[in-house]
Amino acid sequence: MMEYKRLKRELVAKGSIIDYYIDTMQIPNGNTEQWDFIKHKGAAAMVAIDQDGNLLMVRQYRNALERNTLEIPAGGLNPGEDMKTAATRELEEETGYRSEHIEHLVDINTTVAFCNEKIGIYYATDLIESKQHLDENEFLKVERHSISELEKMIYAGEITDSKTIVAVLAIKDKFGTNGIA
Amino acid sequence: MMEYKRLKRELVAKGSIIDYYIDTMQIPNGNTEQWDFIKHKGAAAMVAIDQDGNLLMVRQYRNALERNTLEIPAGGLNPGEDMKTAATRELEEETGYRSEHIEHLVDINTTVAFCNEKIGIYYATDLIESKQHLDENEFLKVERHSISELEKMIYAGEITDSKTIVAVLAIKDKFGTNGIA
Numbered sequence: 001m002m003e004y005k006r007l008k009r010e011l012v013a014k015g016s017i018i019d020y021y022i023d024t025m026q027i028p029n030g031n032t033e034q035w036d037f038i039k040h041k042g043a044a045a046m047v048a049i050d051q052d053g054n055l056l057m058v059r060q061y062r063n064a065l066e067r068n069t070l071e072i073p074a075g076g077l078n079p080g081e082d083m084k085t086a087a088t089r090e091l092e093e094e095t096g097y098r099s100e101h102i103e104h105l106v107d108i109n110t111t112v113a114f115c116n117e118k119i120g121i122y123y124a125t126d127l128i129e130s131k132q133h134l135d136e137n138e139f140l141k142v143e144r145h146s147i148s149e150l151e152k153m154i155y156a157g158e159i160t161d162s163k164t165i166v167a168v169l170a171i172k173d174k175f176g177t178n179g180i181a
Numbered sequence: 182m183m184e185y186k187r188l189k190r191e192l193v194a195k196g197s198i199i200d201y202y203i204d205t206m207q208i209p210n211g212n213t214e215q216w217d218f219i220k221h222k223g224a225a226a227m228v229a230i231d232q233d234g235n236l237l238m239v240r241q242y243r244n245a246l247e248r249n250t251l252e253i254p255a256g257g258l259n260p261g262e263d264m265k266t267a268a269t270r271e272l273e274e275e276t277g278y279r280s281e282h283i284e285h286l287v288d289i290n291t292t293v294a295f296c297n298e299k300i301g302i303y304y305a306t307d308l309i310e311s312k313q314h315l316d317e318n319e320f321l322k323v324e325r326h327s328i329s330e331l332e333k334m335i336y337a338g339e340i341t342d343s344k345t346i347v348a349v350l351a352i353k354d355k356f357g358t359n360g361i362a
Contacts, residue, residue, distance in 0.1 A: 004242045013193045015217035020201045036196035062293045108343045111291035112243045162289045162343040169350035
């Protein structure tokens, strides 16, 4: 129905986790516009559900928001890594738990107006204690919360991270407040 | 628990809807790192529920994803505009409907690792037919879908936009599949 044509994509700057481009677009009425494009390598996240139906969450400082946030474990893809492998790896690195029972939950694009970031969200049950191994420059705290508690925090504005809200609401939608424990 | 200190914030480039900065951070172990920061002015979105319990959705081309998407009506804040006013304005501009019954649903930060974008999500009932007035360079198509249909599209990967998934799952969570019609 709509005919858009990209006439040019110009790299403005390469960052540590994103690259910034300016796209010159021809839009359906024939006009030309310059649009921002932020290129991201993709990420993966894991809902980890313990034997009591609680979710393993990480609290960490987010410079972009200038505060600590409560999120599900997640991280960027390593080169050549698929989403499920990345989610599984991030779970173990950030929380010290692994699992052999991992299923796909849902995929999201975080902010479609200017960025191609895609996050694959998975869920893990039958957690096995392993060993946390954070990057040298990574600092976070692991917490456990029930789905009901997390839901209250979402509507109270205490959890605002989009992937975390999608994950909690999707798990509740599929399995109810007791999760699948 | 964590002591981060921003030593410097340098503007790399100003874009049309975002600005790109590089932050020099001192992290808790004393090391220094350079982190990307994308500054966004904020946005607002509206779940509009008609008398049959269907949601008014917009289909539009998204250059960042190189495809059309199905989303709830949304847009960036005008200077000085509050979230609720922006959500109300975007609903009318994009769909041609307005409402005098608007409530807050939930707020999200789209991608907390590098961007401060916040989207306030509201919901409207008792829709009143008005007039669509798109920007000169804006092209979109309005569709109506039930909450059950939208939910299927989410888990099938046909809807991936984070604000839209949060909105649909939160409306279902609060009011069930019939919405609040």
